[in-house]
Amino acid sequence: MRRTVAEHQAAVAGLLRWSSGYDAGAPEILPLADALGRSLATDVPAPVSLPPFDNSQMDGYAVHAADLEDPSHLAVTDAIAAGSVPADLRPGTAAPIMTGAMLPTGAAAVVPIERAVPPRFHTAADLARPGAAVTVALPAGIPAGQYVRRAGSDIAEGATALTAGTLLGPAHLGLLAACGVGRVPVRPRFRVLLLSTGDEVAEPGTPLAPGTIYDANSTLLESALTEAGVAVTRHRLLGDDPAVLREALAGIAAGSTNLVLSTGGISQGAYEVVKQALADSSVEFSSVAMQPGGPQAHGTLSGIPFLGFPGNPVSALVSFEMFLRPALQQLTGLPAARPVLDAVLTEGLTSPEGKHQLRRGLFRGGRVALIGGPGSHLLRALAASNCLVHVPEGVDILQEGDRVQVTLMGPVPTDPFAVEDVLVLEDAEPASVTD
Amino acid sequence: MRRTVAEHQAAVAGLLRWSSGYDAGAPEILPLADALGRSLATDVPAPVSLPPFDNSQMDGYAVHAADLEDPSHLAVTDAIAAGSVPADLRPGTAAPIMTGAMLPTGAAAVVPIERAVPPRFHTAADLARPGAAVTVALPAGIPAGQYVRRAGSDIAEGATALTAGTLLGPAHLGLLAACGVGRVPVRPRFRVLLLSTGDEVAEPGTPLAPGTIYDANSTLLESALTEAGVAVTRHRLLGDDPAVLREALAGIAAGSTNLVLSTGGISQGAYEVVKQALADSSVEFSSVAMQPGGPQAHGTLSGIPFLGFPGNPVSALVSFEMFLRPALQQLTGLPAARPVLDAVLTEGLTSPEGKHQLRRGLFRGGRVALIGGPGSHLLRALAASNCLVHVPEGVDILQEGDRVQVTLMGPVPTDPFAVEDVLVLEDAEPASVTD
Numbered sequence: 120m121r122r123t124v125a126e127h128q129a130a131v132a133g134l135l136r137w138s139s140g141y142d143a144g145a146p147e148i149l150p151l152a153d154a155l156g157r158s159l160a161t162d163v164p165a166p167v168s169l170p171p172f173d174n175s176q177m178d179g180y181a182v183h184a185a186d187l188e189d190p191s192h193l194a195v196t197d198a199i200a201a202g203s204v205p206a207d208l209r210p211g212t213a214a215p216i217m218t219g220a221m222l223p224t225g226a227a228a229v230v231p232i233e234r235a236v237p238p239r240f241h242t243a244a245d246l247a248r249p250g251a252a253v254t255v256a257l258p259a260g261i262p263a264g265q266y267v268r269r270a271g272s273d274i275a276e277g278a279t280a281l282t283a284g285t286l287l288g289p290a291h292l293g294l295l296a297a298c299g300v301g302r303v304p305v306r307p308r309f310r311v312l313l314l315s316t317g318d319e320v321a322e323p324g325t326p327l328a329p330g331t332i333y334d335a336n337s338t339l340l341e342s343a344l345t346e347a348g349v350a351v352t353r354h355r356l357l358g359d360d361p362a363v364l365r366e367a368l369a370g371i372a373a374g375s376t377n378l379v380l381s382t383g384g385i386s387q388g389a390y391e392v393v394k395q396a397l398a399d400s401s402v403e404f405s406s407v408a409m410q411p412g413g414p415q416a417h418g419t420l421s422g423i424p425f426l427g428f429p430g431n432p433v434s435a436l437v438s439f440e441m442f443l444r445p446a447l448q449q450l451t452g453l454p455a456a457r458p459v460l461d462a463v464l465t466e467g468l469t470s471p472e473g474k475h476q477l478r479r480g481l482f483r484g485g486r487v488a489l490i491g492g493p494g495s496h497l498l499r500a501l502a503a504s505n506c507l508v509h510v511p512e513g514v515d516i517l518q519e520g521d522r523v524q525v526t527l528m529g530p531v532p533t534d535p536f537a538v539e540d541v542l543v544l545e546d547a548e549p550a551s552v553t554d
Numbered sequence: 555m556r557r558t559v560a561e562h563q564a565a566v567a568g569l570l571r572w573s574s575g576y577d578a579g580a581p582e583i584l585p586l587a588d589a590l591g592r593s594l595a596t597d598v599p600a601p602v603s604l605p606p607f608d609n610s611q612m613d614g615y616a617v618h619a620a621d622l623e624d625p626s627h628l629a630v631t632d633a634i635a636a637g638s639v640p641a642d643l644r645p646g647t648a649a650p651i652m653t654g655a656m657l658p659t660g661a662a663a664v665v666p667i668e669r670a671v672p673p674r675f676h677t678a679a680d681l682a683r684p685g686a687a688v689t690v691a692l693p694a695g696i697p698a699g700q701y702v703r704r705a706g707s708d709i710a711e712g713a714t715a716l717t718a719g720t721l722l723g724p725a726h727l728g729l730l731a732a733c734g735v736g737r738v739p740v741r742p743r744f745r746v747l748l749l750s751t752g753d754e755v756a757e758p759g760t761p762l763a764p765g766t767i768y769d770a771n772s773t774l775l776e777s778a779l780t781e782a783g784v785a786v787t788r789h790r791l792l793g794d795d796p797a798v799l800r801e802a803l804a805g806i807a808a809g810s811t812n813l814v815l816s817t818g819g820i821s822q823g824a825y826e827v828v829k830q831a832l833a834d835s836s837v838e839f840s841s842v843a844m845q846p847g848g849p850q851a852h853g854t855l856s857g858i859p860f861l862g863f864p865g866n867p868v869s870a871l872v873s874f875e876m877f878l879r880p881a882l883q884q885l886t887g888l889p890a891a892r893p894v895l896d897a898v899l900t901e902g903l904t905s906p907e908g909k910h911q912l913r914r915g916l917f918r919g920g921r922v923a924l925i926g927g928p929g930s931h932l933l934r935a936l937a938a939s940n941c942l943v944h945v946p947e948g949v950d951i952l953q954e955g956d957r958v959q960v961t962l963m964g965p966v967p968t969d970p971f972a973v974e975d976v977l978v979l980e981d982a983e984p985a986s987v988t989d
Contacts, residue, residue, distance in 0.1 A: 151758065151773050151777075152773065152776060152777070152780075155777045155780055155781060156781070167762065167768075169931075169933065169934065170767070170931060171762065171767060172764070172765065176929065176931075178821060178822045178823040178824070198824055200753065200754075200794070200824070200825045201752065201753070201754035201765075201825070202752065202753035202754025202755075202765055202766050202794075203753075203754075203765050204764045204765045205765075215824060217823040217824060217825055218821060218823060218865075218866075219754060219767070219865070219866075219931075220754075220765070221764070221765040232822060233822075240823075240824045268929065268931055272932075273926075273931060273932050273933060273934045273935070274934045280934065280937075281937065286964075286965060288777070288781070288963075288964055289773075289774050289775075289777035289778040289781060289871065290774065290871065290933065290936040290937040290939075290964075291937045292773050292774065292777045293770045293771070293773050293774030293777070293867055293871070293933055293936070293937070294770070294933045294934055294936070294937040295758070295773070296758045296768055296769060296770045296772070296773035296774070297758075297767070297768050297770035297867065297933050298758075298768065299756075299758045299759065299760075299762060299768045300758060300759075301757075301758040301759025302759070317636065317637065318635065318636065318637035318638075319635075319636035319637025319638075319654060319655075320637075321734075322736075323586065323730070323731045323733075323734050323735060323736040324734065324735075324736025324737070325734075327602065327606065327734060329607070329639045329656070330607065330636075330637055330638050330639045330640075330655070330656045331637050332605065332606060332654070332732070333602075333731055333732050333733065333734045334731060335728045335729070335731045335732035336728070337731070338586050338587065338724075338727050338728050338730070338731035339724050339725065339727065339728030339731070340724075341587060342586075342587070342590045342723070342724035342727045342728070343724040345587075345590055346590060346591070346723070346724060359635070359637075386613060386653060387613045387667060387668075388613040388652040388653060388675075389613070389633055389635070389650060389652060389675045390635045390636070390652055430653075430654070431653075431654075432728055432732065436724065436725065436728070455964065455965035456965045456966060456967070457966075458893060458895075458962060458966045459966070460893075460895065461920065485896065491708075494611065494703065496604075496605060496611075496654075496703055496708060497707075497708050498604065498708060498725065498728055498729045498732050499604065499708045499709040499715065499729055500708065501725040501728070501729070502715075502716065502725040502726045502728070502729040504725070527893060528723075529721075529723055529725075529890065530721060530890035530891045530893075531891060531892075531893045531894070532891070
């Protein structure tokens with residue numbers, strides 16, 4: 120059957136949500152340092168306020184509420200270091216106070232040391248000098264609350280610090296640490312069994328027989344899934360025999376995996392092993408209005424979700440980016456959504472009008488250059504790109520200077536724009552490829 | 555001494571480049587699956603061409619060079635599956651050929667199956683029917699080379715597949731796999747010894763004494779460094795005693811670490827443990843024209859690079875993002891450079907004119923909302939943001955609708971823009987903080 124990209128995205132998201140058994144998994148409780156990059160399983164309330172107490176934002180003097188108008192002659196008291204509990208502040212006195220130190224009771228504001236006269240803290244020698252009146256003069260009219268960080272001004276005790284589904288990065292873990300939370304419940308990893316099939320593919324590192332190619336898809340998809348926070352098991356099936364594949368699929372135990380993913384063997388050819396093996400199953404073989412990545416398979420096998428991606432490496436990665444990655448994000452909170460940005464095309468392009476075309480591009484400085492042609496076998500071009508360029512259905516031609524949306528997948532170069540210096544790719548293919 | 559942001563960036567990058575001993579480290583040789591997210595140590599040439607041989611881009615018929623003009627009546631030969639070595643193609647015949655299968659000698663183009671008459675491959679039954687003339691008619695005037703992927707059109711044998719310093723993502727590892735490369739040399743991890751100091755900080759998970767706070771910086775910086783590909787060792791020093799710190803620093807053996815990083819204790823207060831401990835060393839204590847993160851320390855201790863970040867968590871993370879992260883990227887190839895994007899401010903702001911201010915923001919849909927005020931203790935606001943908003947030196951006020959640059963640090967929300975629904979943060983601090 121024919122589908123739009125949005126229809127197949129919904130189908131894949133629904134398949135994972137309703138059949139993967141993922142929600143049944145218990146959260147893992149991890150120390151903060153091990154929770155980096157994981158998805159929070161539950162809301163976490165703050166067990167303490169942040170800051171926990173009123174404190175100074177500056178190194179300076181704490182001033183009593185009664186002295187804000189005229190602090191021109193204040194007696195200097197003992198200094199307040201961060202980590203200590205200060206004595207109450209009396210009117211007519213000023214307490215040297217360090218950044219982060221607790222504000223003494225009675226104090227209403229802080230004046231930075233550089234605005235004091237003298238503009239430095241007194242030394243032990245100053246204080247020891249016999250008969251010395253240790254005083255300080257501060258500018259008149261200090262605003263109440265100046266340079267005071269109020270207790271709970273960042274977060275109040277009991278308020279939600281982080282919500283379920285948050286992808287835990289350094290700032291989130293830092294916030295939990297600041298709240299005194301040492302361990303955190305995270306969602307379990309989503310588990311994928313990755314199948315590779317086909318007579319024509321050989322393992323990297325082995326000799327290459329004539330007519331065969333190395334298996335790029337297993338490495339490509341295992342890496343993409345791993346980067347997305349998925350636990351991947353690779354299952355290599357040599358041969359194009361549907362019976363062998365059927366037997367392997369029948370042996371997959373429910374509960375051990377959330378998804379079976381295969382590449383290749385789902386197209387219109389005469390030897391399509393996945394299509395043949397699953398001809399009598401409930402798996403649907405669709406033609407999605409997308410280029411590359413048109414042929415797609417999805418369904419369940421003994422209740423376990425199954426996705427079949429096309430066999431060309433670029434098609435497989437685009438299928439992952441367009442269908443599986445967003446579905447994982449919705450279900451598990453991982454991986455992070457990719458930035459989608461506006462960009463100006465540095466050259467024109469053509470696209471089949473009835474398809475959503477995804478070209479590989481190099482985005483920088485608000486502009487995007489196409490890297491390689493539309494061919495779905497161009498792995499080097501894929502490796503040299505940092506984004507997918509969207510040419511929506513209904514658009515068949517774009518000119519240099521036209522605006523497009525790009526999905527950013529890799530680092531953005533910061534040096535001057537010079538794609539042509541970096542990479543000269545020959546690619547004389549027609550644009551009307553269908554794979 | 556006073557410095558600009560650019561001057562301190564150059565100082566930190568130079569310190570790491572010339573003193574860290576990082577370049578002396580031998581590459582690690584890893585299987586592809588373990589090399590994800592690492593930086594390539596050397597250029598890698600392609601040991602084979604990609605594709606390795608001329609092959610078909612479609613399921614269809616391979617046509618002889620002599621029949622391109624008039625292919626209206628061709629005898630169908632044996633089909634060519636991917637992975638097999640085909641017999642030579644004779645004039646007057648057409649070979650059913652599958653996507654990725656080797657083009658037979660003599661063939662000059664491929665016609666997709668859907669343009670053939672009949673538009674499907676013959677079955678075994680067709681071929682077995684006695685006396686049946688198995689033929690196919692194809693449209694006249696086939697362009698030479700149509701739907702043929704030429705050997706080497708993605709990359710030629712011996713050409714550079716990837717250059718040293720490439721951050722290895724799925725597409726790069728897929729390209730290496732496609733070339734048959736099973737193991738790859740990567741640069742060693744950069745090693746950081748992370749020191750936390752101060753009487754006022756307690757470990758998360760322990761009780762909190764009055765006046766003290768939990769240590770957020772160790773978790774924050776360990777996570778940020780880990781995410782950046784650094785191997786981190788944490789070294790917790792209780793107390794604010796300069797002698798203890800000096801002793802600990804003296805015990806760090808050269809060769810075991812590329813950088814010692816501390817937070818806190820470098821400002822203008824009366825109890826600045828790092829500053830006091832290193833008063834007689836060659837470490838420089840600078841005031842960088844940046845807010846937050848103004849106080850900075852850098853130098854070497856027994857030849858080992860040392861950086862001191864300020865102690866407020868937001869200041870510490872901003873220091874990492876502005877100084878250490880770019881220096882690591884330049885030296886080691888890790889981590890990926892952050893995207894820097896143009897964005898439209900959804901509200902006005904003020905900034906000290908003589909400083910490069912970095913506010914926390916939430917970027918989406920080309921617009922950026924400020925999250926929290928400029929205060930460097932606002933960790934919850936940091937956790938709710940996904941970018942740093944740059945207000946350059948010389949700018950003291952910006953209005954709603956003004957354009958700014960933002961450094962993207964986290965996922966971009968894809969739902970409609972509604973910051974006010976997500977987060978209501980009270981923050982009444984004045985903008986003129988200096989920490």
